[in-house]
Amino acid sequence: MSNHEIDRVKTGIPGLDELIEGGFPRGDTILVAGKAGTGKSILAMQFIYKGARDYNEPGVFVTLEEPPHLIKRNMSRFGMDLDGMIKAGKLSIVDLSPSKEMTPVTISESPSFDLSGLQAIIMNHVNKIKAKRVVLDTLSIMAYKFRSRDILREEFFKLAAAITRTGCTLLITSEILAQDQGLGVFDIEAFLASGVIVLYNEKISDTSRSRSIEVLKLRGSKHSSRIHSMRITDEGIRVWPGEISPGR
């Protein structure tokens, strides 16, 4: 297959596919980075929900931060009926949020562990619904859960490889800290992914902010090198490919 015929996965974000030659390359790992409140989780769930509903590509959403009942409530604002998709066997929400009652309190950690448990949990859901899309929201929370960052970095590569080996397209979200210039707390986020998308919500005056989106890299694709306007509408995230953001 030549470069021009790369199989692409529709993102489900109106306007975004036009910036990236029609979608994410199938089986790639895509990083969505941004500061708090930039819309990372909405974009990630929209990728999963639209994939299941419009493109017949079941998806697994692994939440490491927000509990599922709040995700369902928040996404219903954008017309996403997550329970309906779950009942139809096209969507799984894997609850690994800190709010789980059964989760024990970790009092000690030695640098001799791996993430094979997380891999087994995710692969179980992938196999059950024959998923084609997987989201991990958010990678950054792992920095607070575990101290051994060197191990985590290595394990993230193994985990991403195991998921994408099945043919799934993996989308990982990463939070950029308020004063940070990088793409996340681990400093390897950009290497982990073959595609990087950054979301912004910048202050443009004393009274207003402007949302925008940038495709920082996407291997094997000619992508826009500009920063485009983005809005969070009643139907979720929408990108205006012809509109350059005034905010940056």
Added chain:
Amino acid sequence: MKEKQEIASEAATDDRIEVVFFKSDTCAFCPRAEEVIRDALDDFGSESFKLVTINVSENPEAAEEYGIFALPTVMIGGISITGIPEPEMLMKMVLGAKVMTMKKGDSNEQS
């Protein structure tokens, strides 16, 4: 492999302290962790403990329910250690679990 309900009903009638060990088929550190745990429990007096081993490769649902994704992990009474455990830390967890059991026994007697 013991089912969760079975474990729960046994726990209700069993005075032994339950030690839950999570491992997987691919985890390189798990065999050593299991050895350390078994040795430590033998040293403490194995008749006081019940070791429940959960292989996450065979039972990923249990790992999901407890939110355990780093392996090896050992859990005693709502607290856990990730990685190969130090015997001293296991001792602290066991003592904590024993104190909790005694407190529970006292409150049951009073009521």
